Amino acid sequence: MNTCDPLISGGSAPADTKRHIIDWLKVVVTAGLLAGLVFAGGAELGYNWQWYRVPRYLYSVSEGHLVAGPLLRGLMVTLQVSGVSLLLSSLIGLVTAICRLSGSFTARVVARAYLELIRNTPLLVQLFFIYFVFSPLVGLSRFASAVLALSLFEGAYASEIIRAGILAVPRGQWEAAESIGLGRYRIYRHVVLPQALRHMTPPLVSQAVSLIKDSALVSTIAIYDLTMKGQEIIAETYLVFELWFTIAAIYLMLTLSLSLITRMMEKRLAMAT
């Protein structure tokens, strides 16, 4: 999303506008055709579309007040799980990245082992392991199990992004910082990380988007997030396609707004320097 740079085209203004309109027309027609394709498929199935039954699961109006329906309440849970996991996974990612670059052999081995273990097993398996096997031993709640599993998983990927970002900072910066007598912590804090952050932002945002999408898996341990609420309603009403499309649209809005916010922030940052 945020790696698309705008088309730079030279030429006269009117011709440009005309081309622009034609381009957009193409987009609209294509989207229309694809949508038509989906609906044609639906019609072919003999599926009975009942879109009018969907809004009541999003919101209802009682006594002049808007009341959030089950889907929006599920969205709140998704936001909670994703929000906490985002913070925790950033922390895990940063610590792992620094461990992998540290002088201590032990720290390097432990960080590497964690990374490989997490990256090479499915998230669903990790989630089940943490919830059904690990959490009874230490008494973790369902919410905590979900957050822990998501954070460990996304943290592993985040750590690689952060490590690459740190390595992208020129060697000379380290040497300069060392020569004026800064300690390791202050080098990271004041010299390296601020510069690394700029390289890391785009891939970290796509990682955050992945995290939000992966959070749908917590529905498998009966956490009533957006996906689970949706499945619950589908089980009662059998409005299969209508609800899955609605849920997909909600996730899409969530992740697109995240990408938009970061793009705006990046622009602001670019202006500031």
Add this chain to the structure above:
Amino acid sequence: MKIATRLFRIIFLSALVFSIAGAPGALAADTQDSVVEQVIQSGVLRVGMSTFVPWAMKDKTGKLIGFEIDVATRLAKDMGVKVEFVPTKWSGIIPALLTGKFDVIIGGMGILPSRNLKVNFTDPYDFTGMSMVASKKMADGMMGLEAFNQPGIIIAARLGSTAVTATKKYLPKAEIRMFDDEAQAYQEVLNGRVHAVVGSAPTPAFQAIKNPDKLFLPLQGTFTREPIGFAVRKGDVDTLNYFNNWIGYVTAEGWLKERKAYWFETRDWESQLQ
């Protein structure tokens, strides 16, 4: 940029071609071509099911065995075709049938009015009931259905199953925690995180026998009685008629009763699992 434009053009053109050609549907919606006809032509009966002890389970070699498996295998044999099982998550089994992923659901599906709005059911070939197994740690000494109908009580059940319907009806005050698989619901009660599991008989009783130190039966027998039927897509009279008469035929023969007794009242098949 060049590549992107070209890719876009390809997508655009294929969308155009497809919409002109008409979307290829998942099923031939030809009314003269009933599901039974199609099955005979292709030589394969595709059966949707979900693993569910002792209806359908995997033995040690990974082969499917169970009451439903026997029924579906015999049905295919009588039709003179091969049987192909399509294991599907329970919560998505009706949509999978509607979109033509298989021809019929033979999976211990309870005939519910709400389900019947989306699919057609055959005559019942079996009756089942809900029973309950509780955690000694969480629900020690609680006996009878009413004891569990209280705020703060948590019941685990399989998502989209009649267990959920029954729990909402008989235990309206309890909270329901739903899992996609039966096994996860039972794991939850074994870990002492819910007070009880509601599920189709005889699984709760089996679980209590298997884990006498962790689980107990708060009530004897079942507290509901539900008819079980095959589910097929709507509007296919030929198929419905064929299956109904097949059920009548094997019932009259006494075969259904004999199979039911083997899977539900004996434990002779246990040795095939481990």
